[in-house]
Amino acid sequence: THTTARYNAKSAREQLLEFSKKLRKAIYEIDPEIKSKLPAKVNNGILEDEITYCKKLIAKVRQDETLASYPKVSERLNILQETVEDDLEHLALSKDEDATIGHKTADTAFFGYKTHLAMTPERIITAAEVTSGEKHDGKQLEILVEKSRSAGIKVESIIGDAAYSEKSNLEYAKEEEIQLVSRLSPTITHGNRRNEDKFEYNKDAGMYVCKAGHMSIRKTSSRPKKHAKDGKGTVESYFFDVEKCKICPQREGCYMLGAKTKSYSVSVKAKIHSEQVEFQETKVFKQLAKQRYMIEAKNSELKHRHGYDVASSSGLFGMHLQAAVTIFAVNLKRIFTLLGE
Numbered sequence: 001t002h003t004t005a006r007y008n009a010k011s012a013r014e015q016l017l018e019f020s021k022k023l024r025k026a027i028y029e030i031d032p033e034i035k036s037k038l039p040a041k042v043n044n045g046i047l048e049d050e051i052t053y054c055k056k057l058i059a060k061v062r063q064d065e066t067l068a069s070y071p072k073v074s075e076r077l078n079i080l081q082e083t084v085e086d087d088l089e090h091l092a093l094s095k096d097e098d099a100t101i102g103h104k105t106a107d108t109a110f111f112g113y114k115t116h117l118a119m120t121p122e123r124i125i126t127a128a129e130v131t132s133g134e135k136h137d138g139k140q141l142e143i144l145v146e147k148s149r150s151a152g153i154k155v156e157s158i159i160g161d162a163a164y165s166e167k168s169n170l171e172y173a174k175e176e177e178i179q180l181v182s183r184l185s186p187t188i189t190h191g192n193r194r195n196e197d198k199f200e201y202n203k204d205a206g207m208y209v210c211k212a213g214h215m216s217i218r219k220t221s222s223r224p225k226k227h228a229k230d231g232k233g234t235v236e237s238y239f240f241d242v243e244k245c246k247i248c249p250q251r252e253g254c255y256m257l258g259a260k261t262k263s264y265s266v267s268v269k270a271k272i273h274s275e276q277v278e279f280q281e282t283k284v285f286k287q288l289a290k291q292r293y294m295i296e297a298k299n300s301e302l303k304h305r306h307g308y309d310v311a312s313s314s315g316l317f318g319m320h321l322q323a324a325v326t327i328f329a330v331n332l333k334r335i336f337t338l339l340g341e
């Protein structure tokens with residue numbers, strides 16, 4: 001789960017730099033000639049020099065009453081002045097040295113920490129690993145298993161999202177005889193080809209659909225000679241109905257008239273991946289995967305009922321303490337509920 005840092009992602013100097021830049025931009029829009037009359041900018045990375053510069057800039061703009069009275073200028077001027085006068089102490093302390101920027105999805109980022117959790121089907125948290133925000137979830141799997149084991153848990157299955165299905169985890173799970181219920185990322189299962197946009201994988205049918213909207217009619221699986229010995233690398237070929245291709249308005253660059261077959265091939269990289277692909281299709285996998293919602297519910301409980309969405313202090317050590325106390329409380333509540341059932 002993600003915890004946002006208590007403080008800003010920016011240091012005091014970076015914040016001043018940003019506000020003074022915004023003020024200058026507003027001024028230039030009104031009077032481009034003023035540039036040469038403003039105090040010289042500093043760019044040495046020293047907070048004290050940045051403060052002196054901002055003070056000079058504020059004084060210079062205030063001298064020109066007309067300029068300072070433009071709403072856009074006055075608003076930015078006041079923000080900069082308030083930052084310099086009131087908030088500086090807070091800002092100086094504000095950078096959380098340990099927090100980092102991480103990504104929740106391709107489009108959403110956050111500044112803070114991640115807590116990687118392991119939980120039993122009874123919803124008791126058995127292990128937690130607190131890291132800075134940019135750390136990859138999949139890399140924590142082994143640590144979580146070992147921590148859970150040392151807490152006396154017998155680990156038979158792990159249910160996680162696709163972040164946990166990286167090759168080293170699949171190998172680790174196999175070695176440890178653990179069922180890893182984690183879907184392979186689509187680029188592993190279905191290649192990373194350039195014309196990916198033209199052929200889309202339909203996971204329910206287990207077939208590809210071409211850009212004309214036709215689904216492949218059969219598939220084959222083969223192993224190229226160079227991989228035959230080591231058992232690595234399978235190529236899956238998906239075949240389309242050539243009768244449709246012959247009359248397809250989009251066949252240019254896709255199907256050559258006269259060809260007897262039209263196929264689209266993807267490579268499944270390693271044997272361990274092929275095994276996981278097979279496992280993904282089993283009833284056991286599908287049944288266990290349904291339980292994944294539980295960890296999301298636990299994340300929500302931690303965040304929304306126990307304030308775990310924002311760090312209560314600064315630094316990784318503080319985050320560790322917050323994790324320990326919060327998880328202890330959440331587990332205790334759960335134990336009482338279970339005892340009452």
Ligand code: SF4
Binds near residue numbers: 248249
């Ligand atoms: S040529 Fe065949 S495979 Fe290509 S888009 Fe048309 S129907 Fe689909």
